[in-house]
Amino acid sequence: MKPIVKTITCPKCGKKQYFTMYPSINASSHPGLAEKYLTGGLTTLTCEKCGFAGNIEYPMLYSDLKKKFSVFFAPDRDDREAKLMNVLPAHLLPGMQLRLVHSADDLREKIFIFRDHLDDRIVETEKDSILREMGVRHEQPFPENLYYAQDLFSCEGRSLIFVPKRGDAYLEPIKTPFETYEKIKMLMHDIWERPVEDYTVVDSTWVQAASLGEHA
Numbered sequence: 001m002k003p004i005v006k007t008i009t010c011p012k013c014g015k016k017q018y019f020t021m022y023p024s025i026n027a028s029s030h031p032g033l034a035e036k037y038l039t040g041g042l043t044t045l046t047c048e049k050c051g052f053a054g055n056i057e058y059p060m061l062y063s064d065l066k067k068k069f070s071v072f073f074a075p076d077r078d079d080r081e082a083k084l085m086n087v088l089p090a091h092l093l094p095g096m097q098l099r100l101v102h103s104a105d106d107l108r109e110k111i112f113i114f115r116d117h118l119d120d121r122i123v124e125t126e127k128d129s130i131l132r133e134m135g136v137r138h139e140q141p142f143p144e145n146l147y148y149a150q151d152l153f154s155c156e157g158r159s160l161i162f163v164p165k166r167g168d169a170y171l172e173p174i175k176t177p178f179e180t181y182e183k184i185k186m187l188m189h190d191i192w193e194r195p196v197e198d199y200t201v202v203d204s205t206w207v208q209a210a211s212l213g214e215h216a
């Protein structure tokens, strides 16, 4: 899909100006555009008159055909599954991970997970267990959510980095050894049975339902 140019009114000074939206981005053929999206360059409107900068959210399909994933970002909705017809060529669909997200944080997280060749179902389970442990320790401030951010290789070995978020604030990142991820992977059985066919929200709710054997 081609970019769409829209007229947007600055919420601060009322100045009307053009803003370009990208309804879909193919990261494997346009890596520069994908990077620009991830750093906020395609979702920030800076008013040409008063300098006010605001974030603009709109539906967007982010696909990486080489790394075999496609994430549909649908803000202002809360459905758990979406059928998107003919957005990807049929021959590319086998093995493609299709995900639905409703927040910009979730979109970025899915992209980071799949780019690092990780499995988001394991990541969700690990996040759940980190939050549970923090709860047991009565940690303050207690985050509302954790977001996977990075696969880190250092002299201490390989580790996964999670960024906790509370309200609008991102808290001190949490580092976990890669072995924890591998251990969880070995302990998970039932979730591999539950297929993901359409664009689906895969979060802790999905993983919990799958591990209880509830097939949607």
Ligand SMILES: [Zn+2]
Residues within 6 Å of the ligand: 010, 011, 012, 013, 014, 015, 047, 048, 049, 050, 051, 052
């Ligand atoms: Zn303005």
